[in-house]
Every structure is written in structure tokens, then in C-alpha cells.
Amino acid sequence: MGGDRVDPAALAADWTTAVLGTSYVSMNRRDLRRYLTGLATRLVASFDAPEWDRTVAAGVGRLMVAAHFTDARSLERTLAVVAEHLAPAGADRTSRLAALQGALAAGYAEALRERTLAEQERISMAAFAARVAAEEARWASEARYQAVFAGAVIGISVAELDGRIVQVNEALCAMLGYDAGEIAARPIYEFMHPYDTSDNWRQVREMIAGTVDHLRMEKAYYRKDGTELWTDLVVSLIRDQAGEPRYLVAMVEDITERHLLQTRLQHQALHDPLTGLPNRALFFDRLEAALEDEYGVPGVCYLDLDGFKAVNDTLGHDVGDQLLRTIAERLRAELAPEGHLVARMGGDEFVVLVEDASDPAHMRRVAERALETVRRPVRVEGNEIRVSASIGIVGRDQGGSGAAELMKAADTTLYWAKNDGRSRVAEFDRDRHRTDVARFELSAQLPEALRRQEFFLEYQPLVRLCDGVATGVEALVRWRRETGERLGPDRFIPLAEETGLIVALGRWVLTEACGQARRWHDAHGGERPLMSVNVAARQVREPDFVDDVRAALDRTGWPAGALQLELTESDVMTAGGGPLETLGALADLGVRIAIDDFGTGYSNLAYLRTLPVHELKLAGPFVTGIGPGGRNGRGGTAGTEAVLSSVIGLAHTLGLSVTAENVETAEQHGRLRSLGCDTGQGWFLAPPAGPARVEPLLGRPLPRLRRSPVPGGERRRPATG
């Protein structure tokens, strides 16, 4: 034993510095130094011990590894530092130092090997366990997939990119009627169907190329038995781990029922259930499609059966329906083979769409054939029924560009055919249509015009021919439109009669006229002027008409005896029942009844006798036939005068007084007076004018007649009624 004693603290200090940072040790410098001081103390003690015990140095080596000095540099530096501190202790200790270093290194290596093996074991076990867990998860996922695949209600198939089918499930087999082996043997391309679009298969190609990942389509298949299967097909692209396309997975839902239902509903939506013909909706679709071709000239024949309602009413709806079915089928058989579309618009209306109507003659031929077809007798339940039809035809070049416009024109044209006497073809006429449209527009404005008081009255004096005194006036209604345009009654009274507005308008006229007469009389007194007001047949048919007249008289305080209502000859002649009673009631009220425009109709004087009529107003032609230039029928002026004379005579015999209208010349005036006509009215005597200008003329001889001497001839006593 000899040399210096070794200081463990000094060894630990150098040791700490030497190994710091060589390995990861979870200690700071101070803790590390403390730890190494413990190890250094053991080493020094072992070095100095009388009995050499290798296990101490080996244990120090193990403790280094335990502190995680796992880097070989840590050992290298440790051995260097140990040698540095222990070597000077004495040459005689060289073998002990070598043994100590050897034991330390051996212990270290042993521990490191154990640690390494243990860690490798642990990480391998962990990796193995994690892999097992992952595989279990994958197996579970696979099992779930298999369960879904096998048990799915939707059909599933997996195909390679070359189209080879590698897997199909039971549902798909059931849908197609093949077993799995039969399907798997075929590439997907064998499942093409005529309804497939080229677009469908282009998408599949894009998918195989990897540019599309999902696609969805409605697709048809043939089942094994040849029937059709409709499916909602979704195809997804499965890629491999590198992102390359790998499989095509198809999911197929059987929508055959839904598809058939849709098809049926679509057919139902576009066809008429009674006749099976295309319906209005389909017709308009086709018409619009035809109109889209800007160079095409489609045309339509709009056909309406004549008298169909009578068939329904007399033979019953079943017969009516059967008739419609038969006619529909005949029209279809006759015209459809030539490419014309025959559709039912509803009720007894049919329409034929002629794709090329550029030749009007061709259109007419189609329409005539339709007419002939309808006219063929139809036997239904033992009845032989013959009906005809009216047809309006219109081509695109006349009827306008839009489908709605065209059909409106066709409707109008059909109306003309009906109006012109049925069982015929009418062609669209632009001018006539324009007039119709204008009339329609005017008629639509009437109610508003009445409300806004755009109507006003003018009065034309009625002149007693024997002395030229204006004994009354005829009220004439005018319309001053918002535009300032002034319209005579011929323009709007017929429209008012059609629409029924005549009732309200007539009521206003009556009240206004009586009110005016009352104001005149209030202003001047004397004999009451006769107020003569035109009345339309439609008014007389109103049940309230008598009440309306009474109300107008009551409101204005005008006596019934000073009111005259003018009806046309035809209105009176054709009036029956109610209207005649109305006339009687009016006469009982004291109102005078005049027959207007007498001589234009049948002029049945004998019948007149039975009616409560007081006055005849001779129509214009009677009067204009008088004098030079008169060319009224056989016998010229003389003949006319003879007829006129006898009419006046007959009227007087029946107790009717006579008014001549349209007195336009002095000569006419003179002749009428000499023929004993009671009253005259006309431009020669006085034109119609507003109340202010008429007022001074009333109750006195007209100024121009005061100078004209009364022509010779006997004076007849005017009839009173």
C-alpha cells in the first residue's frame, strides 16, 4: 500500500464534467455530481480495499447505465477520468486499476446489453400488441363490411378497372336474376342497355382514368329473364394507398316500381283519360317545340263539335263519352299517320297540330278531312248519331309567334266558323281579328265609362208636321271617351247589349232624359214635351224593367204620359211571354210605346194590332225614297209614296200615329206632311244637339218652317193613342 490517497470528491467533479452531455440523463449538474460522488466513493473504496472485489466496479458500471448513460462516449470518458485519478496512486496498483476498469466496463456493457435487449423486447412487444389491436380493429371493420355487403338490401358489386366483376352480393343477384358466378364471369360492359347514354359510359371511363370519384345515374338493366330493371346506380372509385384507381364499387337500388309509376304518371299527365289522345299540356309542349324552329310554319286546326251538348242532354253522358271516344279514335286514325298530332283540349274540343302549314291549301285539306271524319255517322247503343264540327284554322305566319297567341287566334277563328253557321272551316283573317279585338277592348271599357260618366245625351226634336211645332225630342246617347273621341250609339250599344251593360246604361239614360224633360218644363211651363227613349230588347226582358221605369218617373217627377219608349220592330215581334206582359204593364202605366225602324222587318201590321203600341216610327228608307234621286225599289218615287201612304193610312186605321225619321230635305218634309204623316224627325228639321241648344226650339214652330207655307192637301187629324 502506498502513494497518495485518492479524493472521491475530486474524481466526481472531473467525472461530472467529462460525461455531461454525452448521454441523456434526467439530472441537472448538481444532482449528477451528487450521484457520481456516490459512485466515485465506492470505486475509490474498492480500489483501496485489501481484498479485490470486482463486483463493486461492475456495479458502478451498471449504475451508470441505470442513470441512462447509454452512449459509449460516457464509458470512454469515465474510464479516462478514473485512470487519471487512480493511476498516480502507485505503479504497484496498475493491475488493480486495470481490473477495476475492466470490471467497470464489463458491468456497464452487461447492463447496457440487458437494457438494450429489454427495451427492444418492450418496443417489439408494444409494436406487436399495437399491430394485433390494429388487425383486430381491421378484422372487425372487415367483418362489419362483410355483414353490410352480404345483408344489404341494395345491390353491391366490386369490379376491377378492366371491368371484371370480382364480387357481387346477394341483393344484386336477386335483382338481376343471375347467380353470383354468372355475374362474376361477365365484364361490366355486358350490362349495357339501349337506354344508356353515351354520357353514362364516358363518365365510367373518366372514373377509371381517375378524374371522377363518384357518379350517380338512373340506369336500366336486362334481367336474366329479359325483363327490364330500373336502378338508381351510384359508382365510387376506390384508390390504393398511393392514390391510384383500383376498384369500382357499384351500389344499385331497384327503382323499377318507381320508374314505372313515374312513366305511367307522366303518360297520365300528358294524355286525356277518356280518349287516350294527347292532352292540352302535351299539345302545347309540341306546339311550343314546333314554334322554336324559327323557319318552321306550324299550324293548328281547332275543332269543336256542333250540337254535342244536345247529344249529352238527350242521350246521356255515357253516349256522349262514347261518341267522343269514337270521334277521337277516327281523327287519330285519319290524321296521325301523316304526322299530325291530334289532341283533345277538353269537352268536345279537339285540335290538330300540322307541323308544316306553309301551304294554306294543305291546311284546308287537313281541316276538310277532319270535318268529313266527324260527319261520319257513329252508332252508339243502337243510336245512329250524326254530328258535325266547326273548325278554325290558323298558321304561324298569321296567328303570331307564341303558342298562346296562336291558340287565341285559333279560338277566335273557331268562333267565326260557329257564328257563320257551323259545320264549316273558317280561316284566320287578320283584319277581322283586329276588329274583333278592338270591339272586345271597347266593350271591356264600358263599365268604367259608365262609372266615370263618360256617356251623355243629345236630343233631336220631334216636329209636328201640321204646324211645325217641336212637340218632343228623342234622347240619343253618346260616349265621349277619355281620349276625347266621340262615339255614336251604333259603336257601343250592340256591345252593351252583348255584355248586359245595356241594363245599367239604359237605366241611366231613362233617368237622365226624364230629368232633362222635367227641367225644361219647369223652366218654361206650357205643354209637356214628349221624351222618347230607345229601349233594347235585353232591357225589356229584365224582370225589373217596369220598376226601373216607374222609379225613373218617380225620381224625376215626370209623368208617364209624356214618356215614350222606342223598341225595334224585330224586338217587339220576337218578344213573347214576359216581355209582352212588360209592354202591357208599361202601357197601363200610361207610357207610350213606339215601334222603331218600322218597315225593316216583316212589318206585320195585323200582329201589331194585338200589341199595346201607340206609335210607328218609319225607318229611314221609306223617307229617303221620296223625291228626286229616290230609288227605293220597284216603281221609283211614286211607288214608294204609294207604299208610304198606305202604311200611314193603315196605322191611322189601327189608331197609331206615325213618325217619319231621316227627314233631310224640304221636299221630303213637304211630301210627308201632305201624306198625313203626324211627326217628322231629321236633319232638315233639326239635328240632334245638347239640351241648351234644343231648349229654345221646344213648344213652338221651328223658325225655318215659319216661313215655309204649308203645302196643299187635306189635313188629317193626327191619331191619338
Added chain:
Amino acid sequence: MQGSVENEGRTGNDGRADVPAGVDPTQPSVARVYDYYLGGSHNFESDRVFAQRVLAQMPDLVSVAQENRAFLRRAVSYLCAQGVDQFLDLGSGIPTVGNVHEVVHAVNPAATVVYVDHDPVAVTHSTELLRDVPHADVIGGDLRDVRAITGHPLVRDRFDRRRPVAVLLVSVLHFVGDDDGPADFVGEYLADAARGSHLVISHASDEGRPDASSAQAVYNQNRSPNRMRMRTGAEVEKLFGDLTLLDPGVVRIPLWRPDSPDDVRPGAELYPGVAGMARKD
């Protein structure tokens, strides 16, 4: 301590859930590579090959990993001294030496530690290691999915949300790209936490370190366990959001509260990583 997020670099495939990241020993794993840096043997050939490629770019990476591990020890010791006794270690990796629960339990054996990693091998290994350790658990999960982790039965069970918790994100956020909005989900972890809770972050940084950039590039090549996004100190500071950053702020990792001046070795001011700690007030 190393963990990682979803593997993006290897295949870029989002297809079948084949072998989870980390289970295939022929593919390197972030956790095992880090274990290798620390001198451990919890690694496979593929990990060591990859680690060597990184080390070729950045030879002092071994000491870098050591310093980072030492920071974790200092940070956890500090938190224990503050009385924090609940630790959520996100991206915990392969347990080596000086694990959080070891440091924590040395001070307070009753404290709770929950490790989280997405690498199934790391989780399996940790489970084995912690089998007989009370108050320490590990769960598998993706740290970006905050709700899944804070809602995990074990986390809900172990932690008392009314008391402060420490959330550790040590050497893991550089494996999260900007697309994942790290500031947002990091903030979520502390959103419902009690006052006095802490957030600890250490993060790789290549500021002033071209070799670190080269190492990052290796991670961003093929056959990498994970892409890497290094951040500057300023960027890391933003990850703390509006929490109160404790002294000395976000600094180079060796400079964060060293135990003694002796522990700060030369070159610390250019250390390729930064760290910081913040408190919720």
C-alpha cells in the same frame, strides 16, 4: 418527449384504415426516432435510418433533444412547486427516463398525470410501463381533436376541472401545420380550465440555424414520419394567446429558468428551439 400528429408525409392516402401510423416497424415513427436521439433502444431499424439522415444535417441534435428533455423536467418541477397537481401531457411519445410522472411523483405522489399520443406503439408501451403506477395513465388520441381528448372518459374521470391543470405541449407543435390552426385548438384546451392553469410549450425553431432548416427539410421529404413546421419565437408567443406569459417569456430552451448558470452550456443563445410557460389568470 416526442409525439406527433397524423402522418401526412408518407403516402398521402386517405383510403383504407390499413395499418395505423406507428404500427408498421418498416416505417419510422416520430416517437421512436426521438427515443433514439435520447439514446434509447425503443426503436427499429427504420427509425434509426431516418434519425441518421436528420443527424447528418444537424449533428448536435442529440444534445438538443437532451436540453428539451431537461426543460420538461424544469418546467414540471416549477409547476409542482406552484402546487399544480394535474398534468395533461400531449404528444408524450415513448417513455424513456425522467418522464413527467416520475418528476411529478417525486414531489407529490398523489398528483395526476395523463399522457396522450397518437402513436399506437407509444401508447401500448406507455400502458405497459404505467401498469403498476398509480395516478398516471395514457390514452391514444389526436391532440388536434380537443373535444375528443378533453371528453375522453379517463380525462374527465381523473381531472378535477375546478382546479388548475397544466397542459404540456413539449416538442410537438412543430408537427402541426398552419392549416390545422394550432393557436385555435391550443386555446381550446385552456378555454374551460380553472384559473391558475398553465400552458407549457417547447417548439423547434430554425431562427439563425440553417442546419435546423436542413433537418426540417428531411422531415418534409418522403418516408418521413411526419411533416415539420418550425416556428420563430414570435410565432410561438402567439400560440399562447391571451394567457399571461411568465418570465422570462418565450426564449431559447436552455435559457428558460436554468437550475444554475453552470447548466447553461456555450451556444445556448443559438439553440434551435424555444420554450415558454403561461398562466391563466
